[in-house]
Amino acid sequence: MSFPWARVYEPKAPLMRYLDEKLPLPRFVYNAVGAGYPVPRNLNYWWNFGVLAGFALVLQIVTGVVLAMHYAANASVAFDSVEHIMRDVNWGWAVRYAHANGASFFFVVLYLHIFRGLFYSSYKAPREMIWLIGVVIFLLTMATAFMGYVLPWGQMSFWGAQVITGLFSAIPLVGEPLQVWLLGGYAPDNAALNRFFSLHYLLPFVIVGVVILHIWALHIPGSSNPTGVEVKSESDTVPFHPYYTAKDGLGLGVFLIIYCAITFFQPNALGHPDNYIEANPLATPAHIVPEWYFYPFYAILRAFTVDFILPAKLWGVLAMFSAILCWFFLPWLDKSPVRSGHYRPLFRKFFWFGLIPTMAVLFYCGGAPAEEPYVMISQIATAYYFLHFLVVLPIVSSIERPEPLPYSITEAVLGEDKQVVLGENARPPL
Amino acid sequence: MATSTGTAETEALAAGEGVRRRDFIEIAAVSAAGVGGLAVLVPLISQMAPSKDVLAESSTELDISAIEPGQAIKAVFRKQPVFVRNLTPQEMEQANSVPISSLRDPESLAERTKEGHANILVTMGVCTHLGCVPLGAGEGENRGEFGGYFCPCHGSHYDTAGRIRKGPAPANLHVPDYQFTTDTTIVIG
Numbered sequence: 017m018s019f020p021w022a023r024v025y026e027p028k029a030p031l032m033r034y035l036d037e038k039l040p041l042p043r044f045v046y047n048a049v050g051a052g053y054p055v056p057r058n059l060n061y062w063w064n065f066g067v068l069a070g071f072a073l074v075l076q077i078v079t080g081v082v083l084a085m086h087y088a089a090n091a092s093v094a095f096d097s098v099e100h101i102m103r104d105v106n107w108g109w110a111v112r113y114a115h116a117n118g119a120s121f122f123f124v125v126l127y128l129h130i131f132r133g134l135f136y137s138s139y140k141a142p143r144e145m146i147w148l149i150g151v152v153i154f155l156l157t158m159a160t161a162f163m164g165y166v167l168p169w170g171q172m173s174f175w176g177a178q179v180i181t182g183l184f185s186a187i188p189l190v191g192e193p194l195q196v197w198l199l200g201g202y203a204p205d206n207a208a209l210n211r212f213f214s215l216h217y218l219l220p221f222v223i224v225g226v227v228i229l230h231i232w233a234l235h236i237p238g239s240s241n242p243t244g245v246e247v248k249s250e251s252d253t254v255p256f257h258p259y260y261t262a263k264d265g266l267g268l269g270v271f272l273i274i275y276c277a278i279t280f281f282q283p284n285a286l287g288h289p290d291n292y293i294e295a296n297p298l299a300t301p302a303h304i305v306p307e308w309y310f311y312p313f314y315a316i317l318r319a320f321t322v323d324f325i326l327p328a329k330l331w332g333v334l335a336m337f338s339a340i341l342c343w344f345f346l347p348w349l350d351k352s353p354v355r356s357g358h359y360r361p362l363f364r365k366f367f368w369f370g371l372i373p374t375m376a377v378l379f380y381c382g383g384a385p386a387e388e389p390y391v392m393i394s395q396i397a398t399a400y401y402f403l404h405f406l407v408v409l410p411i412v413s414s415i416e417r418p419e420p421l422p423y424s425i426t427e428a429v430l431g432e433d434k435q436v437v438l439g440e441n442a443r444p445p446l
Numbered sequence: 447m448a449t450s451t452g453t454a455e456t457e458a459l460a461a462g463e464g465v466r467r468r469d470f471i472e473i474a475a476v477s478a479a480g481v482g483g484l485a486v487l488v489p490l491i492s493q494m495a496p497s498k499d500v501l502a503e504s505s506t507e508l509d510i511s512a513i514e515p516g517q518a519i520k521a522v523f524r525k526q527p528v529f530v531r532n533l534t535p536q537e538m539e540q541a542n543s544v545p546i547s548s549l550r551d552p553e554s555l556a557e558r559t560k561e562g563h564a565n566i567l568v569t570m571g572v573c574t575h576l577g578c579v580p581l582g583a584g585e586g587e588n589r590g591e592f593g594g595y596f597c598p599c600h601g602s603h604y605d606t607a608g609r610i611r612k613g614p615a616p617a618n619l620h621v622p623d624y625q626f627t628t629d630t631t632i633v634i635g
Contacts, residue, residue, distance in 0.1 A: 175578065179599065182576035186616075201500045202524040203577075211494065298520060298527045298571075300578040304599050318600055320614065323550070327616035329575055386601045 018047065018235065019054045021250040048231060054253035055260055056241035058429050062136070063239070063260075064267030065129035070227065071268060072122035077220050079115040080164075087167065089213035091206040094169035095294040113283040119161050120286045121275050123309035126154060135367060136244060137355040142237040144347040149230045151343045153223060158310070160219040163212040165307055166204070170291030175304050177204040177212070183317075186333040203297055243428045244355025245421055252425035303385055311382025312375055313339055316401070318386055319394040335398065342405050349405060352413035354421065362416040366408050374400045500524075505635035507627075510566065518583040520571060523622060523634045527571030529583045529595070530632070533606060538565060540593065541607035551618045555607040558621050568632065569608040569619035573597040580604060580619070595619065 025046040027033045036043055046052045086105050088097040101108035130150075133139055139147035162180055166173045181198050185191040200207030238247060247253055254260075278285060286308060290301045306314050313336050320332040342349075357364050377397040384390040422428035506523045510530055513519055518531035533541070541555040559567055571579050575597065581587040582595035582604075590596030591612060592605035602613030609618040624634040 175599075179576040179578065185577075197495050200494055201496050203526045203572075205500070205525055207494075207497065207500065297525055298522065298579060300597075300599060302598050304578065318614070323616070328614045329616045332614065386599065391601075 018052070019238065019247065019250070019253065021253075022047070022054050023051045023255060025050075025052055048235065049261070050257045051255040053235065053238075053256040054247075054250075055239050055256050056247055056252060056425050057254045057259075058241050058243065058425050059239065059260065059263070060242050061263075061267060062128070062132040062242070064264055065125050065132060067264040068125045068267060068271050069122065069129055071271070072118060072125050073220065073223060073227065075118050076115065076122060077224075079111050079118060080217070080220065082111050083115055084217060087213075089167065089210050091169060091209050091295075094167065094209060098168045110279075113279050116287060117275065117279045117283060119164065120307070120309065121271070121278075122157065123161070125271070126157065127309075130154070134371070135357045136240060136242060137350060137352070137357070138240045139347045140350065140355050141347065143234070143240060145233045146230060147347060148344060149226060149233055151340065153226050153230060155340060156219055156223050156226065160216060160223065161307065161309065163216040163219070166209065166212045167216065168291060169209060169295045171293045171295055171299075171301050172288045172291040172304070174204055174295035174297065175300055176306055177208060179304065180306075181208075183333045183336070186327070186330040188330070204295075205297075240355065241425060242356060242358065243422055243425060244359065245423075245425055245428065248424045249426075305383050308379075308383065311380075312378035313382070315378040315382035315394040316398045318382075318391065319398040321391060321395075335402075339401060342402070346405065346409075350409045350413050352416060352418065354418040359419045359421055360412075360416060361419060362412050363409075366404065366412060370400060370408065371404050374404065505633060507631065507633050509631055511630035515565065517585075520583050521634075523570070527579050527583075528622065528634060529567075529569050529571045529608075529619070531567045531569075531583070531608075533565045533567055537593065537606040541605060541609075544605070550610050550616070553607075553609060553618055558607055558609075558618070560624075560626060563626060566632075567606075567608055568624055568634070569621055571595075572620065573599065573602055573615055574610065574617040574619065575600050575602050575613070575615035 025036070025043040027036045027042065032042060035041070043052075083101065086097065086101045086108060088094060098112070101112050103109075105111075133147060133150070162176070166177045177199075181195050181204070184198060185195040187194060196202060198208075199205070200211065238253075241247075288305070288307075290304075293301075305311070316339050317332040317336040320328045320335060322328055324331065326334075352360060352363070354360055357367055374397045377393060378401065381390045381394040381397065504524050506521060506528070508519075508521050508528075508530060510519075510532070513530060513532040515532050515534045516537070518529050521528045521530060538555060546552045546554055555567075556564060558569075559565075571583060573580050576599065578597050578599035580595035580597040580602070582589040588596045588598070590603035592603050594606045594608055594611075595604040596602070597604075597613070597615065600614050602615035603611050604615075604619055605611050607618075608621075610616070622634050624632050627633050
């Protein structure tokens with residue numbers, strides 16, 4: 017579906033007309049991300065991050081395919097083959113650093129994209145399905161990133177694999193056989209490394225498929241916008257191309273500047289020195305932490321230290337997975353008909369002074385050692401995290417008195433008093 | 447009906463109702479394909495379980511004669527660390543003086559060692575929380591608040607009998623299956 021005023025693809029060159037008849041791929045692209053897709057005219061830069069996430073995915077696939085040409089997924093040579101890439105392969109250092117930092121930047125972009133969705137309530141009807149598919153993409157990306165981090169077979173790789181597969185051993189009865197089955201052994205070894213490599217190569221293409229579903233679902237209601245007011249007429253929209261290809265292009269330039277600055281000047285700033293030590297099954301690094309993008313969820317895992325009906329370990333694992341699974345229920349937990357946080361005074365307070373500081377604290381504590389005061393701080397932050405989604409949002413959305421919304425996107429952009437300019441987008445006289 | 451040339455059965459079939467002889471073939475074919483499809487899952491799933499060579503490494507022989515009281519050694523069993531500790535009389539006393547009922551995973555020292563070798567404590571060096579290797583087997587390592595082992599990953603403290611006393615781990619350090627083949631040799635697995 018699209019708006020009735022969407023531009024229609026009209027190929028002029030004979031070749032394009034021929035192609036349109038046999039395989040209308042250009043028409044598909046034109047309607048998806050070209051001039052045939054009308055988009056609200058008031059999108060701000062927070063709307064850049066979808067395209068940037070897509071770019072980061074392509075970047076990871078391209079650099080990853082290149083790395084796979086030089087990497088050997090065998091526990092006896094994996095570590096050396098990574099050093100071979102770093103020292104011997106032409107430009108190998110650049111490709112590997114681009115891939116390792118690309119993962120970090122992929123998550124930066126994903127977190128900002130999710131932040132946009134949370135503040136502007138992009139998850140609300142009619143866009144629930146886009147949100148649900150997005151959460152699936154996030155989970156797939158986390159799994160892919162985790163398995164990728166195991167491949168260099170350094171100390172953090174090995175112990176990360178041990179700890180993360182150890183999460184499954186918390187499941188009653190089937191947990192320990194399940195962990196042995198996942199690893200193909202009693203500890204991470206060749207079998208685990210090989211299957212992680214296989215899946216690390218497969219999952220990005222699965223993600224591409226799910227991203228296509230994400231964009232397909234997006235094109236049914238069309239993009240949301242900062243006012244949260246739905247598109248009413250043609251003057252509320254502009255064609256995606258050239259308006260947003262240009263705006264996304266600028267965002268992409270800024271992204272690339274920051275990404276290249278880190279990749280070329282601080283390529284190891286986001287990694288851990290311990291991962292340049294080859295995996296040793298008999299010695300755990302003193303301070304074992306995941307990559308930074310898992311910190312908040314790792315903090316939630318470690319926040320449970322007391323047995324209460326279930327063992328503390330199982331609580332930690334359940335809470336960590338629930339922290340993301342609760343996002344699936346968000347469209348129904350937040351019942352306010354108003355989308356944008358700009359028009360929701362109470363929601364805004366809890367968002368900026370509740371959720372955002374909580375996430376920042378969890379980020380910090382996830383990277384800190386497992387000792388006081390960090391454990392207690394994580395416990396408080398974990399409690400608020402779940403309270404925010406399960407209690408605060410439903411209550412706020414039912415008691416809050418939202419501020420008045422603009423009548424239309426055009427009015428929000430041009431102002432209310434410009435009756436002549438606004439035309440049919442003007443508020444009808446009272 | 448006067449004009450009908452068929453039986454009541456064929457008329458019902460024409461209306462899309464009733465049981466047809468062909469239903470049997472359809473159900474049988476789909477069932478066979480379904481069972482066949484499920485059977486294919488068996489090798490696809492079981493290929494991920496430990497392979498024969500991994501299972502073949504499942505026994506380790508150790509000479510423990512050189513471990514002095516108060517010392518411990520690290521060995522490897524199924525590619526995982528094993529701790530063998532020769533407990534001092536004070537450490538055994540410390541372990542036996544704790545009321546069993548106060549423990550998270552109630553087990554006495556005697557239950558965790560072999561008869562006649564109550565001073566030899568053999569445990570996996572794998573924290574029961576998330577699988578890190580606890581400290582304490584090496585000389586000068588942090589042995590935690592209860593004088594046994596301490597896991598630095600998430601702060602689990604084990605006592606001199608390798609029992610969980612504090613922190614997130616749910617169970618005592620696992621005691622693997624092992625036998626004394628002589629007074630100074632054990633076989634694990």
